[in-house]
Amino acid sequence: MTPVYDFIVVGSGAGGATVAKELSSAGKRVLLLEKGKEMPPGTESKAYSVIRSGVEIWLAECLGGTTTVSMGNAVRSRIGKRLDPYFEEAERELGVVQMPLDKMGPVSRQILELSDEWTPMPKCIDFSKCRSCGSCAYGCPHGAKWSSIRYLNAAESSGCRILTGIYVDKVLIENNRVIGVKVWGGKSFRSKTVILCAGAIETPRILLRSGLRAGSGLFVDTYVTIGGLKRGAKFNKEVGMPFYMIRGDHLISPHFSSFLWNLMRKMGIDATPSDIVGLMVKIRDHPAGVVGIETVEKFSTEADLNELDKGRKEATGLLLELGVKEGTIVEVHPRGAHPGGTCSDLVRSPEDPETDVESLFISDASVIPGPFGLPPMLTIIAISRRLASLLLGRT
Numbered sequence: 001m002t003p004v005y006d007f008i009v010v011g012s013g014a015g016g017a018t019v020a021k022e023l024s025s026a027g028k029r030v031l032l033l034e035k036g037k038e039m040p041p042g043t044e045s046k047a048y049s050v051i052r053s054g055v056e057i058w059l060a061e062c063l064g065g066t067t068t069v070s071m072g073n074a075v076r077s078r079i080g081k082r083l084d085p086y087f088e089e090a091e092r093e094l095g096v097v098q099m100p101l102d103k104m105g106p107v108s109r110q111i112l113e114l115s116d117e118w119t120p121m122p123k124c125i126d127f128s129k130c131r132s133c134g135s136c137a138y139g140c141p142h143g144a145k146w147s148s149i150r151y152l153n154a155a156e157s158s159g160c161r162i163l164t165g166i167y168v169d170k171v172l173i174e175n176n177r178v179i180g181v182k183v184w185g186g187k188s189f190r191s192k193t194v195i196l197c198a199g200a201i202e203t204p205r206i207l208l209r210s211g212l213r214a215g216s217g218l219f220v221d222t223y224v225t226i227g228g229l230k231r232g233a234k235f236n237k238e239v240g241m242p243f244y245m246i247r248g249d250h251l252i253s254p255h256f257s258s259f260l261w262n263l264m265r266k267m268g269i270d271a272t273p274s275d276i277v278g279l280m281v282k283i284r285d286h287p288a289g290v291v292g293i294e295t296v297e298k299f300s301t302e303a304d305l306n307e308l309d310k311g312r313k314e315a316t317g318l319l320l321e322l323g324v325k326e327g328t329i330v331e332v333h334p335r336g337a338h339p340g341g342t343c344s345d346l347v348r349s350p351e352d353p354e355t356d357v358e359s360l361f362i363s364d365a366s367v368i369p370g371p372f373g374l375p376p377m378l379t380i381i382a383i384s385r386r387l388a389s390l391l392l393g394r395t
C-alpha cells in the first residue's frame, strides 16, 4: 500500500505542533495524531494528567499538549550550538519579551527589591492582551500566552490533517525501517517517516509497546512551592514567575499554588487565596527516574533533597523579609512539570534526533539530556525546528 502521508507526527505539544507546522508549510503531506481533544481556551487545566510517582508529575493531554498550561516562560538552553539559529527563529515567532514592570504585580515588585540577583524571565506572552489574571497554568483565557495551538492552526491552514482522540499504540517496523503507526482500535496509518512527539512519559511507552528499549534517565526538574500569610496581598492574581535567581543547582521564583491554601486551612489558618504569597524552589534533579509501560518511578535522591533544602531555607528567608507572617509558612509536596530525558540515549543527539530504526525520529522533551533545570519548551521548539529543517534537506 502506498503511504498517503509524507510524515506522521504523534502528539500536538511543543514538539509535535512545531514539526507539523514546519513540514506542512513546506508543502509536505502531514498527518498529526493526538490522543487528547480540543479544549476551549481557559479550560485546558481540565486536561491535566497527574502521575503519582515518588515526585508527582504534571502534564496536559489535549490538543496543544502541555504548552496550553505553561507559565509562558521561554528560556534558551545550551544543549547544542547548532540549535542557536532555531532558538532565534522561535523567539521571534513566539514574540518572546521580558515582562514589562507595569504588568508586574505589587508583591512581585516588592520581591524584586529584596535582591539584585534576580534575572528577568523571558515570556512568550503578548502583554498588550494580558490581564494579569494569574491563570497561565489553567490555560490563558485572553489569548495572550503563546501555546502550540497557534502552530497547529498554521499547520492546518497549510493542509496538515489533525486527528484528535486518536491514541497511538505502537510504531510499525519492517526490516528495521518504520512504515507507520497502529492506533487503539486496530487501525493503522502508513508513512515512510514517523516523528514521535508524545512527551517524555508517553513517547517511551509507544517505543516499549513496539518492542524497543526506552524510558530510563527521567528527570522532572522537581520543585516545591513555599508560601505563607500576607493579608490582602492578591498575589494569586499576579503573573507567576516574572523573574528568577539561579543558586547552584536550584532556582527560586515567585509562584502561587492553590495547594498552599489547602495546607494553611488544614493548619487552621484563616486565609483566602488572595492572602498568600509564595516562592518556587526548583532543582536540577538527578535523572534517575524510569518510565515503564504501566509505571513511572521517580524518587528524589539524597542530593536532590539536600538541594531542595538549601532552596527552602533561602526562600523562607525571603518570605519572612517580605513580611510573611512567621508560623504560617507551608510547603507543597514535591512536583515535576518538566518530565524529560527518557529517550535521550536512543537518538544521535537532540540536534539530530533519529533513532536506530530508519526514519523513526523523536522530537519532544524525551530527547533532552538531563539534568536540565530550565523551562524546556523553547528548547523543544528549537530541536523540532532543526529536525524539520533536516527532513526538508535544508540543513
Ligand SMILES: Cc1cc2nc3c(=O)[nH]c(=O)nc-3n(C[C@H](O)[C@H](O)[C@H](O)COP(=O)(O)OP(=O)(O)OC[C@H]3O[C@@H](n4cnc5c(N)ncnc54)[C@H](O)[C@@H]3O)c2cc1C
Pocket: 010, 011, 012, 013, 014, 015, 016, 033, 034, 035, 036, 058, 059, 060, 061, 062, 063, 064, 065, 066, 067, 068, 069, 070, 071, 072, 073, 074, 075, 137, 166, 167, 168, 169, 197, 198, 199, 200, 202, 203, 206, 337, 338, 339, 363, 364, 365, 366, 374, 375, 376, 377, 378, 380
Ligand atoms: C503547569 C505547567 C507549567 C509549565 N510552564 C512552562 C513554562 O512556562 N515554560 C516551559 O518552557 N515549560 C513549561 N512547562 C513544561 C512544558 O509545557 C513541557 O515541557 C512541554 O510542553 C513538553 O513538550 P512535549 O512536546 O515534550 O510534550 P507535550 O507538550 O506534553 O505534548 C505531548 C502530546 O502528545 C499527546 N500524546 C501522548 N501520548 C499519545 C499517544 N499515545 N498518541 C497520541 N498522542 C499522544 C499528549 O496528549 C500531548 O498533547 C510547564 C508544564 C506544566 C505542567
